[in-house]
Amino acid sequence: MLRTVHKTLEKALAGSGRRGLARYSLPFALLFVSLLAQYGISLMVPKGVDFPYVLLYLIAIFVAAWYGGYGPGTIACLLTMVGLPALADHTFRLTKVDPSRLLPLIGVALWVSKVSSSQRGKREVLLRARDELNQSVRRKREDLAQAVADLESEVDRRTLSEEKLKTQLGRLHLLDQITCAIGQRQDLRSIFQVVIRTLEDNLLVDFACICTYNPEAETLAVTCVGMRSEALAMDLALGENAEVPVDRNGMARCIRGELVYEPDLGQLDFPFPKRLAVGGLGSAVAAPLRTESHIFGVLLVARRQTENFTSGDCEFLRQLSEHVALAAHQTQMYEALQQAYDDLRRSQQTVMEQERLRVLGQMASGIAHDINNALSPVALYTESLLERETNLSPRTRAYLETTQRAIEDVAHTVGRMREFYRRGDTQPDLTPVDLNTLARQVIELTRARWHDIPMQRGIVIQTRAVLASGLPPVAGIESEIREALTNLIFNAADAMPQGGTLTVRTTSADGRVHILVEDTGVGMDEETRRRCLEPFFTTKGERGTGLGLAMVYGVAQRQNAELEVKSVVGSGTTFSLSFQTGVALAFASPPAAVQKPHSRLQILIVDDDPLIIRSLRAILEDDGHAVTTATGGQEGIDMVRAAAEREEQFAAVITDLGMPYVDGRRVATAVKTASKNTPVIMLTGWGQRLVAENDVPPHVDRVLNKPPKLQQLRAALAELLPEPVERAV
Numbered sequence: 001m002l003r004t005v006h007k008t009l010e011k012a013l014a015g016s017g018r019r020g021l022a023r024y025s026l027p028f029a030l031l032f033v034s035l036l037a038q039y040g041i042s043l044m045v046p047k048g049v050d051f052p053y054v055l056l057y058l059i060a061i062f063v064a065a066w067y068g069g070y071g072p073g074t075i076a077c078l079l080t081m082v083g084l085p086a087l088a089d090h091t092f093r094l095t096k097v098d099p100s101r102l103l104p105l106i107g108v109a110l111w112v113s114k115v116s117s118s119q120r121g122k123r124e125v126l127l128r129a130r131d132e133l134n135q136s137v138r139r140k141r142e143d144l145a146q147a148v149a150d151l152e153s154e155v156d157r158r159t160l161s162e163e164k165l166k167t168q169l170g171r172l173h174l175l176d177q178i179t180c181a182i183g184q185r186q187d188l189r190s191i192f193q194v195v196i197r198t199l200e201d202n203l204l205v206d207f208a209c210i211c212t213y214n215p216e217a218e219t220l221a222v223t224c225v226g227m228r229s230e231a232l233a234m235d236l237a238l239g240e241n242a243e244v245p246v247d248r249n250g251m252a253r254c255i256r257g258e259l260v261y262e263p264d265l266g267q268l269d270f271p272f273p274k275r276l277a278v279g280g281l282g283s284a285v286a287a288p289l290r291t292e293s294h295i296f297g298v299l300l301v302a303r304r305q306t307e308n309f310t311s312g313d314c315e316f317l318r319q320l321s322e323h324v325a326l327a328a329h330q331t332q333m334y335e336a337l338q339q340a341y342d343d344l345r346r347s348q349q350t351v352m353e354q355e356r357l358r359v360l361g362q363m364a365s366g367i368a369h370d371i372n373n374a375l376s377p378v379a380l381y382t383e384s385l386l387e388r389e390t391n392l393s394p395r396t397r398a399y400l401e402t403t404q405r406a407i408e409d410v411a412h413t414v415g416r417m418r419e420f421y422r423r424g425d426t427q428p429d430l431t432p433v434d435l436n437t438l439a440r441q442v443i444e445l446t447r448a449r450w451h452d453i454p455m456q457r458g459i460v461i462q463t464r465a466v467l468a469s470g471l472p473p474v475a476g477i478e479s480e481i482r483e484a485l486t487n488l489i490f491n492a493a494d495a496m497p498q499g500g501t502l503t504v505r506t507t508s509a510d511g512r513v514h515i516l517v518e519d520t521g522v523g524m525d526e527e528t529r530r531r532c533l534e535p536f537f538t539t540k541g542e543r544g545t546g547l548g549l550a551m552v553y554g555v556a557q558r559q560n561a562e563l564e565v566k567s568v569v570g571s572g573t574t575f576s577l578s579f580q581t582g583v584a585l586a587f588a589s590p591p592a593a594v595q596k597p598h599s600r601l602q603i604l605i606v607d608d609d610p611l612i613i614r615s616l617r618a619i620l621e622d623d624g625h626a627v628t629t630a631t632g633g634q635e636g637i638d639m640v641r642a643a644a645e646r647e648e649q650f651a652a653v654i655t656d657l658g659m660p661y662v663d664g665r666r667v668a669t670a671v672k673t674a675s676k677n678t679p680v681i682m683l684t685g686w687g688q689r690l691v692a693e694n695d696v697p698p699h700v701d702r703v704l705n706k707p708p709k710l711q712q713l714r715a716a717l718a719e720l721l722p723e724p725v726e727r728a729v
């Protein structure tokens with residue numbers, strides 16, 4: 001209770017009120033309470049008991065001094081010592097007041113006030129300190145709360161950026177995965193497929209496709225659609241190869257190189273986004289595929305929900321499209337490189353083949369020369385015997401005729417073998433040839449081979465001519481082309497032992513005219529195709545000579561035509577000859593008429609082959625000529641010079657071309673130097689080539705082929721010596 005009273009008093013007298021009315025009313029109130037207490041106690045205390053009422057007043061004085069301070073304390077003292085006696089006693093005089101009691105009482109009251117005020121001062125300091133402490137604690141708590149809030153927001157921010165990082169890492173991983181996958185592929189289509197499939201699986205898009213851009217038509221062609229997008233693509237009419245015009249919408253921006261994001265397809269008023277929206281798609285991204293400076297396509301992805309692509313998605317698609325474009329560019333470069341490499345290998349192979357053919361040709365030519373030399377005496381004797389020996393038995397004559405035919409056949413074969421090789425620096429006489437006419441002719445000429453003969457075994461070869469109308473004439477040698485085509489048709493017929501179709505086709509393109517012989521026969525394997533043009537290469541054993549295609553090759557070479565062979569084992573073969581058109585053409589001169597033999601001429605024969613000398617001498621002497629022979633170039637020259645010194649000359653000199661030390665050319669020069677009117681006839685195994693190549697040596701009047709024919713020899717002499725020469729050596 002005392003505590004309650006104390007608190008009430010403290011509260012009532014707190015603050016500025018301490019000096020005010022409450023403080024100064026306190027002594028009066030307390031003394032009043034003391035009076036009341038005295039009265040109350042006096043009623044309760046029995047009579048005669050002396051109660052120390054003065055204690056009540058002392059308590060009132062000390063309470064007034066404690067709570068009220070100096071003033072109220074002093075007032076309480078004065079009231080107790082002066083006021084109350086004055087009120088109770090009319091006779092009271094101030095003089096009656098005992099200062100020895102009053103002053104110590106006032107002194108004690110003042111002391112109590114001082115103690116109280118010092119106590120109070122200390123308490124106030126304490127209170128202030130407590131308030132300050134409270135304030136600082138509050139501030140600290142607020143700071144802490146702020147720090148916690150900051151920390152929480154930082155944690156949120158970090159969590160968010162961590163998630164972002166994780167997403168980015170995921171995208172990077174995906175990008176890496178796609179880049180690796182496309183890096184292992186070399187064709188555009190499979191690159192596109194791998195990209196679309198990965199997008200469908202990992203980016204969870206509802207529709208994905210790649211379109212290629214056609215700048216001329218201003219359209220996009222759908223090149224690759226994802227497997228999961230296929231059904232939707234069908235609904236949208238965006239299946240593979242579908243064409244989409246590039247309208248003024250986002251597609252046009254994409255073609256200009258921008259990445260286009262349409263968050264709400266339904267809101268757009270252009271045909272293409274509308275088409276996507278009708279198919280149930282909400283948002284779409286189109287990323288351009290750019291190589292160097294041009295856009296070659298668009299990567300399109302879409303989802304059903306609107307606003308469903310984040311900026312991270314867009315950035316990822318942009319990077320992906322760059323990678324895809326780069327890979328596509330590299331693929332194109334790789335393909336171009338591969339193409340160049342293949343071309344190079346093909347031309348290298350062609351060069352090698354031509355070189356081999358050239359070497360073989362030279363060899364064939366050398367062999368032909370030797371065979372011609374060896375055949376010469378046989379040919380001459382046979383011809384001479386058949387012509388002069390009138391009393392031959394029919395059997396002998398028949399044998400000789402067979403021998404002569406055989407020699408002619410051999411000479412013919414050797415001729416073809418030799419013709420295989422010609423140097424390309426000379427231009428043979430080319431005439432305009434109509435390949436269509438020639439094709440029809442050759443088909444007719446070879447009918448026996450492709451129709452009649454196979455028919456005997458019940459085999460049918462269908463032959464058709466597919467001829468281009470308005471075909472320009474080509475520059476060529478008709479007989480040679482005819483022979484070449486004949487060979488090609490024979491081969492085609494051989495290649496179809498069970499029958500098939502033989503097509504002779506003519507076409508014209510790029511300023512050239514092509515004639516093709518196609519069959520549906522057995523075809524050739526790579527080795528055969530590579531070697532088929534070589535002379536003597538045959539797969540037909542005894543039946544084949546291996547000279548047919550070599551001859552065709554020679555024909556092509558001489559007429560600047562290109563020969564091409566395409567063959568697939570089991571499917572057939574196509575030979576194509578392509579000729580140039582529009583060449584200035586000249587006709588060959590007609591052959592000279594055969595003349596009768598001269599009477600008696602002095603003829604010098606120069607040859608290192610004794611058999612040829614002997615046979616030539618024999619037949620010329622049979623013709624009535626006087627023959628002198630020399631077995632070498634130098635000996636021949638000596639004889640001519642010796643005759644010239646005697647002021648004589650030979651009517652004609654027949655010399656071989658190739659001889660050791662001094663060859664036919666030097667003999668001819670010496671003859672013309674010694675006697676310029678003496679004609680020189682050169683006999684050679686290379687004859688045809690010399691004429692064709694305009695390589696006839698100077699001072700040679702005529703070149704004759706070995707084996708020589710009596711008729712040709714006579715004709716040459718008649719031509720070169722129109723007037724009989726009677727002078728003898």
Ligand code: ADP
Nearest residue numbers: 491492495532538539544545546547548549573
């Ligand atoms: P031959 O006909 O005497 O064998 P060729 O020079 O004409 O000689 O042909 C050489 C080879 O080329 C033939 O043996 C054959 O293997 C092949 N060949 C030529 N033409 C054809 C063809 N149309 N189909 C298949 N193989 C062919």
Ligand code: MG
Nearest residue numbers: 490491548549
């Ligand atoms: Mg053949």
